[in-house]
Amino acid sequence: MIEVERLTKRYGPTRAVTDVSFRVEKGEVLGFLGPNGAGKTTTMRVITGYIPPTEGTVRVAGFDVVDQPLEVKRRIGYLPETPPLYPDMVVSEYLAFVGRIKGVPRADLKNRINEVSEKCAIADVREKQTGHLSKGYRQRVGLAQAMIHNPEVLVLDEPTAGLDPKQIIETRELIKGLAGQHTVVLSTHILPEVSKTCERVVVISGGKVVAVGKPDELTRRLQGFETVLLMAEGPSGEIKERLERVGGVSLVEQHETSDGRATFEIHAAKEQDVRAELARAVVESQWKLLELRSSGMSLEDIFLKLTTEDLTEQKSEDTSQKSENGSSQT
Amino acid sequence: MRNIMAIAGKELRAYFHSPIAYLVLAIYSILCGFFFYSITATFVIESFRLQMGGGGMPPINLNEMIIRQLFQGILTVIMALGLLPVITMRLYAEEKRTGTMELLLTSPLTDLQIIIGKLLGAMGLYMVIVLLTFLDIGLLFLYGNPEPKPLIANAIGYILFGGALLSLGMWLSSFTKNQIIAFVVAFAFFLLLYVLDWVSSFSSTAVGKVVSYLALPTHFENFTKGVIDSSDLIYFLSVIVIGMFLTARSVEAMKGRP
Structure with missing residues (x-):
């Protein structure tokens, strides 16, 4: 049309x-x-x-x-x-x-x-x-x-x-x-x-x-990993350490909520469900598990990724072109 | 044709939905009425004096003494300089400011249809002004006997005079979003066209002749005498066409811009 x-x-x-x-x-x-x-x-x-x-x-x-x-x-x-x-x-x-x-x-x-x-x-x-x-x-x-x-x-x-x-x-x-x-x-x-x-x-x-x-x-296509959000009550530093040791977890980011509880954003390898393991890790350590959910990559992330990726690509192109020019001149 | 009438109708309605039409008509009828009154009163006193002096019958010609005075003098000046720019200033400037230009230019209309429609809309309001003038003049028929035929020439001249300036004013309005700027520029431009024939009083070169030929009063004068000269007709009609052409160029340029 x-x-x-x-x-x-x-x-x-x-x-x-x-x-x-x-x-x-x-x-x-x-x-x-x-x-x-x-x-x-x-x-x-x-x-x-x-x-x-x-x-x-x-x-x-x-x-x-x-x-x-x-x-x-x-x-x-x-x-x-x-x-x-x-x-x-x-x-x-x-x-x-x-x-x-x-x-x-x-x-x-x-x-x-x-x-x-x-x-x-x-x-x-x-x-x-x-x-x-x-x-x-x-x-x-x-x-x-x-x-x-x-x-x-x-x-x-x-x-x-x-x-x-x-x-x-x-x-x-x-x-x-x-x-x-x-x-x-x-x-x-x-x-x-x-x-x-x-x-x-x-x-x-x-x-x-x-x-x-x-x-x-x-x-x-653009999401390279799964994201899980977890909220728990307990000593946040220890929780973070424990979560990092769960198999398949690549990164744990800690955010404080306003009421003093800690939420964690956990990145895991693609197509691997780590939620059960995470829950067990928290509960076995006697901390209170308040929330656990998987979160897909939001369009915001995709959008930012696409629009910034484009810029970095351009930059790298520019620099490679420059280096080519440089080498031809020398 | 339907498109043209739609635009013309919209323009005319816009004048009467805003204070512009009422303001213009009120100012005009007050001023025109006053000029008419004072010219007539002067005429009456003058003719009495001539009769008392007893030097035979004075040449009493209402067309020459009153109507021509009215058209040739102050009336055309206030029209040209004061009121016509008020009518034309919004034609394009307002569309550009409110973003409705985008609506018109993405509708299945040609630029020419829009331009003719707008000019006709402005002419619509102007025709009311012409009508008001001739209401005043009509009073002369109650108390005297002016010749009706020259009046037709007067009317045609006055309509063409308005059409030419409205066409140019429309063009000047297409450059800006700001109606005040459109008014001021049109005011200055019309003033210039009005005074160009002063050149003839101090320059008799070819250039001087051309310049004074371009002046409005040069061509309006014959109409006020009740004479329709084809060269004057051609002058006013070509000014109308030139104004429309320039507007079309300006609209074309508008499209390339963000």
């Missing part, structure tokens, strides 16, 4: 995005993950036809964004980072205006407005001015605006930014519900969002794609 090939975007001398390629299949929800300033918004803006690419091609439903921008724009609903609202307009009037410029037939307009305001839970503010709405409502009016012409593709730039936890859950459900009929690309720098809503993730950092895959695949 969306094909991005070797996309590069330069703003003067600075490169916002370098050589980015990925595909999004019909009906898929793709997460676009990266730290702030990684090039997420730039890539999305190119997909929507807002800004032209410097190099490379982007096709939406087979139409090139540069050659046939109107065909592309007809098929895309776009929620920018800040919802594009006219503060003086009433919500229903605003949706009617967007519907008209997006080419919704006059006869359908009313139905479409009703439908999207129900889906996005904004029916109760329909007669309010958009400028007077809270951040959460503004965001959802922005989402409704993107869906008004029932587009095949939805491009959502940080759709849950500024929402409260309940609204975030509702919005995620809404986006998940769109999968199948709509192709969705959403960007975020909030990680749980990706694992909860997206089928596939593109991790982008410094304007380059550093990883593509399903969220759990990425977890598995």
Whole structure:
């Protein structure tokens, strides 16, 4: 549905995005993950036809964004980072205006407005001015605006930014519900969002794609060890020593909790369950075992690993290049 | 066409949903009313004096003495310098500030549709101003007998004059997010266009002629006399087109930026 090939975007001398390629299949929800300033918004803006690419091609439903921008724009609903609202307009009037410029037939307009305001839970503010709405409502009016012409593709730039936890859950459900009929690309720098809503993730950092895959695949591939969290009451130094002696344990880190108990983060070799051994070690030594659970590598860790790994790789490349140059000169 | 009307309707509604339209119309009707009153009062006193002096009948021509005075003098000045920039300052600046430019440019609209729509929206408000002016002038028909035909030329001239400045003002509004800057720049630009014909009083070289040709009053003058000259028509229409063209260039440049 969306094909991005070797996309590069330069703003003067600075490169916002370098050589980015990925595909999004019909009906898929793709997460676009990266730290702030990684090039997420730039890539999305190119997909929507807002800004032209410097190099490379982007096709939406087979139409090139540069050659046939109107065909592309007809098929895309776009929620920018800040919802594009006219503060003086009433919500229903605003949706009617967007519907008209997006080419919704006059006869359908009313139905479409009703439908999207129900889906996005904004029916109760329909007669309010958009400028007077809270951040959460503004965001959802922005989402409704993107869906008004029932587009095949939805491009959502940080759709849950500024929402409260309940609204975030509702919005995620809404986006998940769109999968199948709509192709969705959403960007975020909030990680749980990706694992909860997206089928596939593109991790982008410094304007380059550093990883593509399903969220759990990425977890598995990148995690080199199992992590177990353990909370116990007793002399923490001794506990730590004892835990380190359990077979398969490679590292024990100790954290103090606020009430004086110690928690330990234990790294063990991959695919080895050390929990039973750990429990026995604590109980046999007459300490009180309060909590024991295995914790997967969080997406935060993956994210940090990917985005920092990329930097270290680059650095090592640079240094190796330099040393090559140096040797050739001598 | 539907797209153009959607944009035009949105712009027109935006004027009337904000204080801008009411402010502009109130200021205009007060000032226009006062000028009209004072010009008419002066005219009345003047004509009495001429009659008392008894030097035969003075040439009493309402079109020449009142309406032309009204258009050629102060009225166009306050329009050009004070009120038209207020109308145009928000056209693009506001869209850029609120981020709605992104909505328009990612909608299936061509840049030209947006530009024409915006200009028509601004013209919509301007037409109300023209209407107010002719309400005042209409009073003359109750007490005198001005010639109706020159009035048509007056109206066409006034509409074209407004359209040209609105088109340029729209262009100047596309450079900034800040409406105050858009206003000030348009104010200065319109002032310059207004005073360019002063050149003709001290320079008779080719350059001087060209410069004074570019001035607004040079071309508006014939319309105030009730004359429609094709060269004046061409001047105003080309200014409108140039303003739209420059706006299109500026919008194009806007897209490459973050």
